[in-house]
Amino acid sequence: MADVKRLDAMGREVSFEELAERFRGHELLPWLMGNRTLVDEEPRPRLIEGSVHVDHDLETGRGPWVLVIDGDLVTTGDLKFTTGDYATSSLLVTGQLRARNLRYMSSARVAVDGDLVASGVIVGTGGDSEANLGTSGT
Numbered sequence: 001m002a003d004v005k006r007l008d009a010m011g012r013e014v015s016f017e018e019l020a021e022r023f024r025g026h027e028l029l030p031w032l033m034g035n036r037t038l039v040d041e042e043p044r045p046r047l048i049e050g051s052v053h054v055d056h057d058l059e060t061g062r063g064p065w066v067l068v069i070d071g072d073l074v075t076t077g078d079l080k081f082t083t084g085d086y087a088t089s090s091l092l093v094t095g096q097l098r099a100r101n102l103r104y105m106s107s108a109r110v111a112v113d114g115d116l117v118a119s120g121v122i123v124g125t126g127g128d129s130e131a132n133l134g135t136s137g138t
Helices: 016-022 029-037
Strands: 046-049 052-054 066-070 073-075 079-081 089-093 097-099 102-105 108-112 116-118 122-125 132-135
Touching: 016 029, 016 046, 016 066, 029 066, 029 089, 029 108, 102 108, 102 132, 122 132
Parallel strands: 046 066, 052 073, 066 089, 073 097, 079 102, 089 108, 097 116, 102 122, 108 132
Antiparallel strands: none
């Protein structure tokens, strides 16, 4: 897994129904499921079961994408979440997120259940899009 640099290529493809069953009762499930109607072409969700620990940068493609990491997301490198125009995309991390720098932009929506720690900077740019970041931790 250490050689994979595209986060949206990791894990396995799942259906929205499988996500709904697996994360039933999670407070952000409606937010995640809403991604189905926010784009013209329904994204194919991906699930990463367990934590991701790498020592390089990770990024996403231009989307739309829906990613769930059922665990922590930890890298000594940078994280870059981006989308193309009108490609609202969502990432849910059920654990902690740790990185050197974090950048989310365009229509990338990022939610973290645990703590979010960046040793460098966190930068969000959305213009008139829906880029947002939220955490239940610190």
